[in-house]
Amino acid sequence: MKIAIFSNDKPKSRTFQRRLRRELYRLGKFELTSHDPDIVITVGGDGTLLSAFHRYAHQIDHIRFIGVHTGHLGFYTDWRDYELPELVEALAKDSGQSVSYPLLDVTIQYFDQSKEHYIALNESTIRRVNKTMKTDIYIRDELFESFRGDGLCISTPTGSTAYSKSLGGAVLHPRLKALQMTEIASINNRLFRTLSSPIVIAPDEYITLRPDAQEDYILTIDSFTHRERPIAAVTFRIADEAIHFARYRHMHFWDRVEDAFIGSKQLHSKRGPQG
The missing domain is CATH 3.40.50.10330 (Probable inorganic polyphosphate/atp-NAD kinase; domain 1)
Structure with a gap:
């Protein structure tokens, strides 16, 4: 061995x-x-x-x-x-x-049509540097809501005890093959409205974010930061791979x-x- x-x-x-x-x-x-x-x-x-x-x-x-x-x-x-x-x-x-735990599959699509693919053990976040982030949120390609706020965090069950929990997310048992999305300081008033609550999606569903065309988005994969080309969309789903302990x-x-x-x-x- x-x-x-x-x-x-x-x-x-x-x-x-x-x-x-x-x-x-x-x-x-x-x-x-x-x-x-x-x-x-x-x-x-x-x-x-x-x-x-x-x-x-x-x-x-x-x-x-x-x-x-x-x-x-x-x-x-x-x-x-x-x-x-x-x-x-x-x-x-x-x-x-x-014992095996689910991972997060992250696919980034840029405006030049190129794509990048990553897997995360804990979570992935997206936010803007100094201004409000605006993004449409789709679940299984159906528009769910238009988000305005500091950012969003999508976590695995094991990642639910990390940053997601500090944002008010639920703690999920790692045997659940589910993803959780939590908001980071969302704006809710008479003009803008979000669910304003963490959501947990099933294994056969996926989340796609389509942010406004800006160049100052920061995307993190666990503790690693990606700040490259303008992002057209990011799709999150449960990965085919799993981590084994x-x-x-x-x-x-x-x-x-x-x-x-x-x-x-x-x-x-x-x-x-x-x-």
């Missing part, structure tokens, strides 16, 4: 990376390589895993990811840096087990949500049982 280790530059992550390499070399069962790996182990946090995902996006049909967090537990990181022996043991007993132990999604945003269980454990 070929394994790639992808780490951020923080000292704690680099230390763990070196220790992990030594242990995997010692076992003699794995080939450590960055070329065409079977498993990609990321060391850092969710941002590190996002970077690794985009580096290997063209190979995700046969790659499984494992996330190791050197800070607090993240949504994409199943392991902590102090669990090195347990992780190595799980790798040694690997039987190909995995080597899941060696069950970690309930709602436990991750509770730990990240509420923390009541951890607080209760510190206080102890109440008499």
Whole structure:
């Protein structure tokens, strides 16, 4: 089995990376390589895993990811840096087990008729720099509304816990093959009207944005910014591809949500049982 280790530059992550390499070399069962790996182990946090995902996006049909967090537990990181022996043991007993989550397919059409295609793990956003963004929103080629505001965010279920949530979007379980669109500071008055609510669309539907002809749109794909030619349309749909995680132990999604945003269980454990 070929394994790639992808780490951020923080000292704690680099230390763990070196220790992990030594242990995997010692076992003699794995080939450590960055070329065409079977498993990609990321060391850092969710941002590190996002970077690794985009580096290997063209190979995700046969790659499984494992996330190791050197800070607090993240949504994409199943392991902590102090669990090195347990992780190595799980790798040694690997039987190909995995869990898959949906991705966002983004197709950009420019006014010169050229197109670009991307996939996103979390979300894609579009906005203008200093002025109101105006765009018609189509669902399955039917006009849904004409939007005016700062911008729009289209997210995957796993991305629903990221930027979309801060915009007031719902948290979607990653087993749902659905996309969510949330508004960024929409304008609603007697002249302009939007639904002014997040919407979730079904797997066989897609969203197309046709913004007014301007040159100052900023389009993001996860944490990467695209600012190139004038955009004629952007279409978002559930991707044919999916991301696969080597899941060696069950970690309930709602436990991750509770730990990240509420923390009541951890607080209760510190206080102890109440008499």
